[in-house]
Amino acid sequence: MNRIRTFTTFRARLVLPAYRAPSRRLCSSRMLSSTAHRRSTAASPGRPKIVVCTDLGPALPLLSERRDIEVITWTENRCCDRTWMLHNIAGAAGVVVCFQNAVDRELVDAAGPNLRVVSTVSVGHEHIDLKVMAEHNIQVGYTPDILTDAVADSAVMLTLMASRRAGQSYTFVKDNQWPTFHWTPFALCGPQLSTTTFSPTRTAGFLGFGRIAHAVLKRLAAFGITHCIYTPRPGAAPQPTRDEKLRAAHSLVSVAPVDLPTLARESDMLFVLAPGGPSTRHLVDEGFLQLMRPTSVLVNNGRGSVVDSAALARALKEGWIWGAGLDVVEEEPQVGPEHPLVSEPRCVVLPHIGSAALETRTEMASLTARNVLAGVLKQPLPVALDYAPLI
Incomplete structure (x- = not known):
C-alpha cells in the first residue's frame, strides 16, 4: 500500500506542474481514470457547455473546477456510448473526444449552432468529418508533437521484439515449454539490431x-x-541540407530519399510511419513485401491501412521477411487470437498503445482540455488542426 501511495503522489507532482493536482488521490487500480473528479453540471443560461466524452485523467479539473463553463462528463471507464453523446451534446459549445468517438453530421446536427470546437485526444483525425467541420466553421484541436518520443520508443521496442522473437519466446515460457526444451545454438535466434565488427x-x-x-x-x-x-x-521537394544535418548529427554514412522498390530491397528494418487515407492504402502490399530481405523486419506505428494484412501474413508464413512488429492493424480493433497476424509466431501485435506512456498521455489530456477551453471562450486554440488542405 505504501508503494502505491508513493507512486501516485510522485505522478501528481511530476506530470502536473502546469496546473493544480486534484485534491483526492488518483486511484492506482484505474490509472488516470479520475472518476472522483467527474461530474455533470446542470444546464445554466449564459455559460458555454463542454461535453467530455473520454477520460481526461488528472487534466479534467482544468475544466470541471471552472465556474464560467458547464461540464458534462462521461463517467464510465470505457468508450463513450453513442446514445449518451447524442443525448448530451445539445447546446454544447465544445466537445472532447478520442479516436473511438465519431464526430459526424449527425452529432453536429444534434449539438446545434452553438458548437464551436471539437478537441480530440489524438494526432489522428480520421474519426472527425472535416467537411462537416468546415461547413459549420467548427475548429478542431488535436495533440501532435507531444507523443513523438513515446511512439518512437515503442517503435524501437517493436523492432527488438520482432527481430529477436520476443513474443514467440514469451509464449514458449508461458506455455511451460521451457522445462522440456532441448537447447541448440540457433534455437530462438533472430537478426541483431546493432552493428558489430562481424556485421x-x-x-x-x-x-x-x-x-x-x-x-x-x-x-x-x-x-x-x-x-x-x-x-x-x-x-x-528534396531536402539535401536537412538530410546532411541528420547524417552528421547521428554519425551515419548516408541519409537519402529512395523510391518504394529500393526502400523495400535495401531496408534491414522498415518503419511504416505514413498517415492513413486512400493515397497510402496498401502501399505495403504483396509486391512490396516480396522485394524485402528474408532477414528484414517490418514495424508499423503509423496506420494499419498502409499495410495489407493478408499480404503480410503470407510474407511471414512463407519467409519473405523475418518478422513484424505492429502497433496498428488494418482491421483494428476487430483483431483477436484467430487473426492471421496474431497467430503468426514471428509477428508481435500491440493494441495501438504507441503513445501510452504515462507522462505523454497526461500531457495529451492537458492539451486537449486547453484546446476545448480556448475554443468555447473564443480564444486561439493552443494547437489547432489546419484542415482546409485536407478536405
Whole structure:
C-alpha cells in the first residue's frame, strides 16, 4: 500500500506542474481514470457547455473546477456510448473526444449552432468529418508533437521484439515449454539490431519521414545504424541540407530519399510511419513485401491501412521477411487470437498503445482540455488542426 501511495503522489507532482493536482488521490487500480473528479453540471443560461466524452485523467479539473463553463462528463471507464453523446451534446459549445468517438453530421446536427470546437485526444483525425467541420466553421484541436518520443520508443521496442522473437519466446515460457526444451545454438535466434565488427552495416528504412521517424532514427543511432533511406511525400521537394544535418548529427554514412522498390530491397528494418487515407492504402502490399530481405523486419506505428494484412501474413508464413512488429492493424480493433497476424509466431501485435506512456498521455489530456477551453471562450486554440488542405 505504501508503494502505491508513493507512486501516485510522485505522478501528481511530476506530470502536473502546469496546473493544480486534484485534491483526492488518483486511484492506482484505474490509472488516470479520475472518476472522483467527474461530474455533470446542470444546464445554466449564459455559460458555454463542454461535453467530455473520454477520460481526461488528472487534466479534467482544468475544466470541471471552472465556474464560467458547464461540464458534462462521461463517467464510465470505457468508450463513450453513442446514445449518451447524442443525448448530451445539445447546446454544447465544445466537445472532447478520442479516436473511438465519431464526430459526424449527425452529432453536429444534434449539438446545434452553438458548437464551436471539437478537441480530440489524438494526432489522428480520421474519426472527425472535416467537411462537416468546415461547413459549420467548427475548429478542431488535436495533440501532435507531444507523443513523438513515446511512439518512437515503442517503435524501437517493436523492432527488438520482432527481430529477436520476443513474443514467440514469451509464449514458449508461458506455455511451460521451457522445462522440456532441448537447447541448440540457433534455437530462438533472430537478426541483431546493432552493428558489430562481424556485421558492420545496418540500413533503417522509413515509409514516412516526419517527426516520429526522426526520433526513431535518433534512437537507432545508439545501435550503430549506418544508413538511412526514406520515401518522401509525393511531390515534396528534396531536402539535401536537412538530410546532411541528420547524417552528421547521428554519425551515419548516408541519409537519402529512395523510391518504394529500393526502400523495400535495401531496408534491414522498415518503419511504416505514413498517415492513413486512400493515397497510402496498401502501399505495403504483396509486391512490396516480396522485394524485402528474408532477414528484414517490418514495424508499423503509423496506420494499419498502409499495410495489407493478408499480404503480410503470407510474407511471414512463407519467409519473405523475418518478422513484424505492429502497433496498428488494418482491421483494428476487430483483431483477436484467430487473426492471421496474431497467430503468426514471428509477428508481435500491440493494441495501438504507441503513445501510452504515462507522462505523454497526461500531457495529451492537458492539451486537449486547453484546446476545448480556448475554443468555447473564443480564444486561439493552443494547437489547432489546419484542415482546409485536407478536405
